Amino acid sequence: MATQQIPVVVLAGFLGSGKTTLLNHLLRAGDGTRIGAIVNDFGSIEIDAMTVAGQVDSMVSLGNGCLCCAVDTSELDTYLERLARPSARIDVIVIEASGLAEPQELIRMILASDNDRIVYGGLIEVVDAAEFESTRARHPELDRHVGIADIVVLNKADRIDDAARRALRDTLADLAPGRPVICTAYGRVDPELFFDRGVGEDHDAAVRQLSFEDLLREAAANDDRPQNLREPGHRDPNGHSENDRRDHDDRDQEDRDHDDGHHDPNSPCSHDACGAHGVHDHAGHLHAAYQSVEFSSAEPMHPRRLMDFLDSRPAGLYRIKGFVHFDVPENRQKFTVHAVGDFLRFYPEPWPRGEERSTQLVLIGSGVDAPALRKELDNCRETGPSEADVNSMWGVLRYVASPEGDESEDASFDTSEDASPDTSEDASPDTSGDVSGDEWMSRGRA
Numbered sequence: 423m424a425t426q427q428i429p430v431v432v433l434a435g436f437l438g439s440g441k442t443t444l445l446n447h448l449l450r451a452g453d454g455t456r457i458g459a460i461v462n463d464f465g466s467i468e469i470d471a472m473t474v475a476g477q478v479d480s481m482v483s484l485g486n487g488c489l490c491c492a493v494d495t496s497e498l499d500t501y502l503e504r505l506a507r508p509s510a511r512i513d514v515i516v517i518e519a520s521g522l523a524e525p526q527e528l529i530r531m532i533l534a535s536d537n538d539r540i541v542y543g544g545l546i547e548v549v550d551a552a553e554f555e556s557t558r559a560r561h562p563e564l565d566r567h568v569g570i571a572d573i574v575v576l577n578k579a580d581r582i583d584d585a586a587r588r589a590l591r592d593t594l595a596d597l598a599p600g601r602p603v604i605c606t607a608y609g610r611v612d613p614e615l616f617f618d619r620g621v622g623e624d625h626d627a628a629v630r631q632l633s634f635e636d637l638l639r640e641a642a643a644n645d646d647r648p649q650n651l652r653e654p655g656h657r658d659p660n661g662h663s664e665n666d667r668r669d670h671d672d673r674d675q676e677d678r679d680h681d682d683g684h685h686d687p688n689s690p691c692s693h694d695a696c697g698a699h700g701v702h703d704h705a706g707h708l709h710a711a712y713q714s715v716e717f718s719s720a721e722p723m724h725p726r727r728l729m730d731f732l733d734s735r736p737a738g739l740y741r742i743k744g745f746v747h748f749d750v751p752e753n754r755q756k757f758t759v760h761a762v763g764d765f766l767r768f769y770p771e772p773w774p775r776g777e778e779r780s781t782q783l784v785l786i787g788s789g790v791d792a793p794a795l796r797k798e799l800d801n802c803r804e805t806g807p808s809e810a811d812v813n814s815m816w817g818v819l820r821y822v823a824s825p826e827g828d829e830s831e832d833a834s835f836d837t838s839e840d841a842s843p844d845t846s847e848d849a850s851p852d853t854s855g856d857v858s859g860d861e862w863m864s865r866g867r868a
């Protein structure tokens with residue numbers, strides 16, 4: 423019997439466009455489809471992975487750098503191998519790229535895989551409706567990313583008016599001719615547009631999902647130390663082709679050259695996975711211009727000082743995400759925070775049982791002064807017990823998403839004048855290219 427191949431779908435899109443939100447929607451709405459997720463965070467504090475971990479049983483996390491450059495092909499192959507092994511009974515694997523990754527490099531890495539249980543399943547490019555025009559003015563590379571997408575998700579359509587949405591759809595249709603453009607909010611797209619439900623053979627919802635712990639246990643059983651999951655350049659125990667081995671040796675040399683395994687993104691490198699023609703200059707990659715700054719604090723943050731920091735954040739600081747701990751009566755929840763450009767939101771929720779209360783932030787920007795940012799955040803900590811009173815929370819609460827507000831299931835926007843919009847849960851693509859979800863899945867790239 424022919425081996426059932428598992429589609430590997432790449433979920434890409436610029437910083438903050440809504441990839442994690444879409445992935446979490448797919449995980450919730452997948453209706454029994456067993457999704458294995460590989461999440462690639464740009465920062466070393468893996469906020470996306472933490473956000474997704476609560477929703478999925480089979481997830482591996484590749485943090486601290488763009489998958490397309492900081493992690494070699496063998497590392498990705500190892501994860502694909504684990505998620506694709508028959509006992510995992512995974513139907514589809516979704517790789518959430520970092521917001522600065524080069525999608526074409528990820529596609530090459532998947533196509534270069536020796537694993538005959540997987541097949542490249544397409545590129546979903548998520549576009550932030552509110553930010554796309556200004557972002558592409560700064561980064562014309564984004565046009566290329568949209569141009570190679572198999573399906574474009576025009577997300578955050580709730581943040582723009584009808585005229586802007588129509589104009590954006592036209593722009594995207596020009597950039598990705600014949601490809602479906604799906605207009606939506608909060609990534610609420612029918613998963614069947616991306617993959618068949620329960621495509622795996624002998625699909626059985628009663629079969630227990632594979633957990634991350636299972637992966638670690640299996641790694642240990644294979645004498646493959648769990649910490650290898652994060653070590654660039656380690657060997658795939660399952661073996662690779664001579665070519666791969668030669669590539670790996672080259673990359674090992676590079677890793678040694680790059681001291682900590684993460685090379686200077688501005689220097690040319692010869693990862694085969696990074697360019698069809700061998701030598702590839704990462705200066706042309708989006709992430710070459712960006713850096714991430716991490717901040718952690720066990721002490722609670724002072725709300726007013728933190729809001730002063732956030733309200734005056736430098737223009738280059740495009741993305742902030744993480745969790746904040748305030749020690750203020752009635753406000754001791756876990757405040758998830760997201761900033762994307764000018765957009766800022768807090769999402770309070772109870773701290774999960776057993777989770778240590780702390781603040782963990784990742785700040786991603788271009789031309790930012792990392793030590794100065796860390797110092798400013800240091801100064802936002804509370805200096806003594808109960809320093810902050812309840813009034814000091816007002817600034818934060820202004821940015822809390824209201825329950826009946828933007829993220830509710832009722833969030834909607836007028837699509838009456840769109841050519842073929844559908845923003846409902848069952849959104850179907852603009853099939854001007856006459857592509858159904860199933861056809862799209864089976865379409866390959868030579």
Ligand SMILES: Nc1nc2c(ncn2[C@@H]2O[C@H](COP(=O)(O)OP(=O)(O)OP(=O)(O)O)[C@@H](O)[C@H]2O)c(=O)[nH]1
Pocket residue numbers: 435436437438439440441442443444470520521522577578579580581606607608609741743760761762767828
């Ligand atoms: N208004 C609005 N906000 C959205 C929508 N989708 C996502 N968001 C918000 O945008 C912020 C960023 O969303 P994420 O899903 O974390 O974006 P991401 O692409 O995974 O971000 P990176 O991994 O940092 O690139 C969060 O505050 C989301 O709640 C949407 O359709 N409308």
